[in-house]
Structure formats: structure tokens, C-alpha cells
Amino acid sequence: MVMIGQYCQSFTVDDGDIRLQFYPDDFAIEWQQVGMVANYLSNYLTSGDYLKNRAAQGTANIEDMVGSIAYVANELFENAIKFNEQGAIEIAIATRGDKVIILLTNQLTVDQSTDFQSHVKNIAESDAAMMFFEKVEANADNEESSASGLGLLSMVMDYNVILGWQFDPIKHKEDIVTVRTMAQLPIS
Amino acid sequence: MSIINSHYSMQVFIQDWKHCDQTSNYFAQLVGASHPLAKRYINLLSTILNEVLEIIFRQNKDNGIEGSMAISIKQEGDYVFTTFDIPVNDSGKFFFTNAIDTINQGDTKLIYRRALQALANNSDTCPQVGLYDVAANYDVNIDYQTKDHDRFAILIGIHYGDIVVD
Numbered sequence: 001m002v003m004i005g006q007y008c009q010s011f012t013v014d015d016g017d018i019r020l021q022f023y024p025d026d027f028a029i030e031w032q033q034v035g036m037v038a039n040y041l042s043n044y045l046t047s048g049d050y051l052k053n054r055a056a057q058g059t060a061n062i063e064d065m066v067g068s069i070a071y072v073a074n075e076l077f078e079n080a081i082k083f084n085e086q087g088a089i090e091i092a093i094a095t096r097g098d099k100v101i102i103l104l105t106n107q108l109t110v111d112q113s114t115d116f117q118s119h120v121k122n123i124a125e126s127d128a129a130m131m132f133f134e135k136v137e138a139n140a141d142n143e144e145s146s147a148s149g150l151g152l153l154s155m156v157m158d159y160n161v162i163l164g165w166q167f168d169p170i171k172h173k174e175d176i177v178t179v180r181t182m183a184q185l186p187i188s
Numbered sequence: 189m190s191i192i193n194s195h196y197s198m199q200v201f202i203q204d205w206k207h208c209d210q211t212s213n214y215f216a217q218l219v220g221a222s223h224p225l226a227k228r229y230i231n232l233l234s235t236i237l238n239e240v241l242e243i244i245f246r247q248n249k250d251n252g253i254e255g256s257m258a259i260s261i262k263q264e265g266d267y268v269f270t271t272f273d274i275p276v277n278d279s280g281k282f283f284f285t286n287a288i289d290t291i292n293q294g295d296t297k298l299i300y301r302r303a304l305q306a307l308a309n310n311s312d313t314c315p316q317v318g319l320y321d322v323a324a325n326y327d328v329n330i331d332y333q334t335k336d337h338d339r340f341a342i343l344i345g346i347h348y349g350d351i352v353v354d
Contacts, residue, residue, distance in 0.1 A: 040214040047204040
């Protein structure tokens with residue numbers, strides 16, 4: 001097992017106020033549906049008592065939370081769809097204390113996992129703003145590059161999201177790794 | 189073919205009536221996106237799922253039931269099967285068993301009409317009228333599975349093959 005960034009093992013998918021499990025090998029997830037998942041989760045969670053009570057107390061802005069939860073969920077789910085090697089993709093979301101926790105689980109090949117660990121280690125250990133602008137410049141200089149790699153950095157910079165990852169091998173599948181991405185979004 | 193499995197904290201689900209509509213709309217959009225009959229099918233599916241979720245909402249809120257609800261959606265040929273696996277107490281189990289047995293043993297349109305008359309006459313609150321509506325007007329198969337003493341599964345089978353293309 002490898003953990004990078006701030007990953008809270010005490011929170012699992014079973015702790016989600018809502019948890020969705022998809023099977024893209026059997027039922028393909030179209031790109032326009034990524035936004036639908038994010039919007040659904042965001043609207044569902046912000047309709048619950050926890051955030052409504054926080055808004056009534058003046059310690060949360062529901063409109064802002066709808067947008068920020070949807071953005072983070074969208075980025076994480078989109079990454080999972082893009083890079084899932086096989087098997088189910090799972091997303092769980094809950095309110096805990098001063099945070100909204102989003103936990104995304106998917107599967108990577110060992111090579112993908114190695115590359116991704118290197119990437120997120122950089123994010124966890126570097127200045128996110130500096131990395132963001134370096135990436136933007138690199139993308140601008142390289143015509144073949146895209147906005148890839150900016151989503152996680154945007155979350156950290158623009159939404160003060162705390163990110164963490166856990167990588168686990170799968171029994172009897174030596175070439176596949178389960179990755180859990182945890183985003184902790186401050187309630188504001 | 190599994191389309192989606194989902195789990196909900198019942199305590200959170202029953203906090204807002206909007207959760208029924210949000211969930212049924214989302215599932216309908218998810219399932220319907222892959223069908224060439226999309227728009228009409230999405231509306232149909234959303235309506236059916238919403239009626240079932242509303243009954244679950246009311247029953248669990250009225251009875252103060254906690255625990256978790258699992259909703260799974262599968263496709264097999266021209267059918268979409270949705271299972272609502274919910275926590276129940278004895279009263280809830282009796283309510284759902286009685287409602288679904290009534291549907292499966294009688295003329296669903298007559299059952300629905302009588303329920304509406306009872307509501308209009310204020311002679312019965314008829315909380316199961318939503319299930320009667322779904323059975324009578326949407327050609328849906330409804331069944332159930334009793335599980336451990338505090339769990340119950342409502343099974344909904346929808347055949348979309350007869351829906352006219354827009």
C-alpha cells in the first residue's frame with residue numbers, strides 16, 4: 001500500500017451519505033454524463049440538513065457549495081473515466097465536520113499507477129500555484145499538449161481542496177492497482 | 189448487465205423531499221441516454237422511479253427508520269430492472285407486502301380507481317396510491333423480496349420495447 005498527500009483512512013466508501021458504483025466495462029459512461037453525476041451529487045448533498053443548517057447559521061453558502069462540489073466531483077470522476085483500466089468505478093460523498101469528503105475509487109495498470117504516483121507526489125509536495133503556471137506554460141509551448149494535468153491543481157488552488165491518494169495492489173491481479181482519490185473540500 | 193449500484197444513508201435521504209426527484213431524474217437520464225427512444229423513455233422511467241422513492245420516503249420518515257437504502261439498476265434485453273433494498277420495521281414490511289400483493293392479485297386499474305375514490309371521499313389516506321398508479325398506468329411489473337427481519341426489497345421491471353419513438 002502506498003499513501004500520498006493527506007489521505008484519511010478512517011473514511012471509507014461505506015461512510016458516504018451517497019455512494020454510486022458504475023460498471024463502464026458493461027455500460028459505457030458517455031462524456032456528457034460525467035457532468036450529470038457531479039450535478040446530482042452536488043444537488044443531493046446540498047439539499048441535506050447538514051449544509052442547510054450551516055447556511056442558516058451563516059457558515060456556508062449553499063450556492064457556492066453547489067458549484068464547488070460539482071466542480072471537484074466532475075474533475076475526479078472525469079479522471080477516473082479516462083484512466084480506469086478495468087472494473088468498477090465508485091464515488092462516495094459525505095459531509096464531515098467542516099468538510100465535504102469525496103472519495104473516488106478506480107483501477108489502473110501498474111505503469112499508469114507508477115506515473116500517477118509520481119504526478120500526485122509532485123502535487124502533494126510542491127507549490128500548487130507554481131506548478132499550475134508551469135503546466136500552463138508547458139501546454140502553451142507544446143501544441144500537442146492539452147489542459148490535462150490542470151484539474152487537480154485547479155482544485156487545490158481555487159477551492160482549497162486537500163487531496164490524498166491510496167494505492168493498493170489487487171490480489172490475484174498483479175498488473176492492476178486500485179487507486180483511491182480523496183478530496184476534502186472546506187465548507188464555506 | 190449492471191448499469192449502476194447505489195447506496196444511500198436513509199437518515200440523509202429523508203431530509204429533503206427533493207431527494208426523490210433528484211435521484212429518479214438522475215437514474216432516468218443515466219439509463220435513458222443509451223436508448224434511441226431517449227426523451228419519452230427518460231420521462232417514463234423518471235416518473236416510475238419517483239413514485240416508488242416517494243413512497244419509501246414517506247414510509248421511512250413516518251416510521252423514523254434509519255439504516256441504508258441500496259438501489260441497483262440492471263438491463264436485460266428490453267427490460268430494465270430496478271431493485272430498492274430498504275430498511276423496514278414490521279409496520280413497513282406489512283405495508284409494502286400488502287400493497288404489492290394487492291397489485292398482483294387484482295385488476296390494477298380498478299384498484300387504482302378505488303384508491304382515488306377513497307382519497308376523494310377522505311375515507312382513506314391510501315399512502316400506497318403511488319404504487320397503484322405505477323402498476324395501473326405504466327405497465328410495470330412489481331414484486332418484492334423479504335430479506336432479514338429488518339430489510340425489504342421492492343423489485344420493479346419496466347419493458348420499454350413498446351414505447352413509441354418520438
